[in-house]
Amino acid sequence: MVYVDRTPKSRELYERAKKHLPGGVSYGLRAIPPYPFYVVKAKGSRLWDVDGNEYIDFWMGHGAVVTGFGYEPVIQAIREQLELGTHFGWCNEWEVRWAEAVTEWFGMDMVRPTNSGxxxxxxxxxxxxxxxxxxxxxxxxxxxxxxxxxxxAGVNYPYDKPASLDLTYAPPKDLVLLPYNDLDGVRKKVKGENLAALIVEPVMGVAGCIPAEREFLKGLRELADEEGFLLIFDEVITGFRFFRGAQNYFGVRPDLITTGKTVGGQYFPGAGALVGKAEYMELLDHTKHPHFWERAFHGGTFVGNPLTMRAGYTLIKDLLSKGEGFYSKLYGVGNKLKSMLEEVVEKHGIQSYVTGLGSMVGIHFTKEKPINGLTSERTKNVKACEALFKHMLDNGIVYQSPTKPHLFLSIAHSDEDLIKFVNVFEEFLTRNKDLLT
Ligand SMILES: Cc1ncc(COP(=O)(O)O)c(C=O)c1O
Structure with missing residues (x-):
């Protein structure tokens, strides 16, 4: 494998890592066979590892990065903040500015920062x-x-299996699992359940960049109003991959929005937000609900830290001032890659679908068209996914994980990056016909 020949320092680090990090990694998702590469630097659409290899990155920091790595306005703001302090544990001006920017972005009343999605x-x-x-x-x-x-629960197929060992013994018993993009199916399952809330990703991320249909989201909105539960859009990925969030793109207003990743300036931890209408958010307000047992708790040591708040504020203000123009460029990058991939898939007549919306693109080696999580996973050709990842890695291209050819784009991805991806992908299809039919 070309990758192994050119990554001796990564291999060495992995040998050390295995002793003290379970599986040799800080997050299971980042494990790649035979061992991961260790990144030292990122800029634009590129990464460099400890051995000096360059990669074109289609993972973009778990989808957090929309401008490319090392975006100067954010980096500049942070340089200043490093000198002043990054954690006070007290109120600071940046949390106020950040809250103004986030609520303006989503057109919502109130927000609280959280440490993660x-x-x-x-x-x-x-x-x-x-x-x-x-x-x-x-x-x-x-x-x-x-x-x-x-x-x-119900994250990876088969969905009836516990999602983690601990959950084998204590499953999340108050969850109702629902079929995506199937409004009739949802209506049937929700009836009589007396839900407090329904949470939905307007474009499924981990499941493979599968967009909801607009009518489906509208139907969920109507159902929430009929049944009296709150509609939550999980916009941890989509919040800043679409101008003013997917809620704006689809024209469907949820009651609460959760977001993360990009909301903290795209490179900083402690990045998350709970956003919503005042009617709900005021239940967090100690001045309105003086007894702790009469209000909903929220908090955390690092929430509202000036580093993340300032980075997030700087980026959101920048995105607001750039407006639709930035986003039509970003969607353009995704659309271009998607249509080039579709063309190649059609030309080779293999069992594969390309999904996505805007800057999110998913490749699915599967017999069934991925209209929801279930159909994309049930007949997934895992071997083909793994072989593709290996081939891409040998050619200096990386994305989410060996079994998930799901791609996140940024405006830093050039035509050259996209063409290289498509050419290497086509080379893979040509060489692996037996695996794909
Ligand atoms: C849609 C969605 N929600 C929530 C999360 C969890 O966010 P975090 O990893 O910041 O805890 C993720 C992470 O990838 C996500 O994609």
Whole structure:
């Protein structure tokens, strides 16, 4: 394997890592066979590893990065903040500015920062339960909302298996699993469940960049109003991959939005937000609800830290000032790659589909058209996915993981990057016909 020949330092680091990091990695998702490469630097659409190899990156920091790495306005703001302090544990001006920017972005009343997307979802569920005085929550098969156990079910196929060992013994019993893009199916399952909330990714990320149909989201909005539960859009990925979020793109307004990743300036931890209408968010307000048992709790040591707040504020203001122009460029990058891939797939007549919307593109080696999580995963050709990843890695191209050819684009991806991806992909199809038919 070409990769092995040119990554001796990474191999060495991995040998050390295995002793102290379970599986040799900081997050299971980042494990790649035979061992991961260790990144030292990122700029634009490129990464460089400890051995000096360059990669074109289609993972973009778990989808967080929309401008490319090392975006100067954000980096400049952070340089200044490093000198002043990055964690005070007190209120600071940047949290106020950030809150103004985030609420302007989503056209919502209020926001609280969280440490991650997972946390945003955890607090959203709590808030919905507090408001409705109900318990159950609806989520979709294939939907990923982070490791919070209240939502950690039905993520990977087969969906009836526990999503983690601990959950084998204590499954999230108050979850109702629902079929994506199937409004009739959702209506049937939700009826009589007395849901507190329904949480949905407007474009499924981990499940493979599968967009919701506009009518489906509209139907969920109507259902929420009929049944009296809160509609939560998990916009951890989509919040800043679409101008003013997917809620704006689809023209469907949820009650609460959870977001993460990009909301903290795209490169900084402590990046998450729970955003919503005042009617719900005020349940977090100690001045309106003086007794702790009468309000919904939210907090955390690093929430609102000036580093993440300043980075997030700087980026969001920048994106607001660039407006639709930035986003039509970003969608253009995704559309271009998607249509080139579709052309190649059609030309070679293989069992594969390309999905996506805007800057998110998914390749699916599968017999069934991926209209929801279930159909994309049930007949997935895992061997073909793994072989593609290996081939791409040998050619200096990387994306989410060996079994997930799902791509996140940024405006830093050039035509040259896209053409290289498509050419290497086509080379793979030509050489692996037996694997793909
Ligand atoms: C849609 C969605 N929700 C929630 C999360 C969890 O976010 P975090 O990893 O910041 O906890 C993710 C992470 O990838 C995600 O894609």
């Amino acid at each position: 997972t946390e945003a979802n955890m607090y959203a569920v709590r808030l919905a339960r507090a408001y409705t005085r109900r318990v159950k929550v609806g989520k979709f098969e294939g939907g990923w909302h982070g490791g919070y156990e209240g939502l950690h």
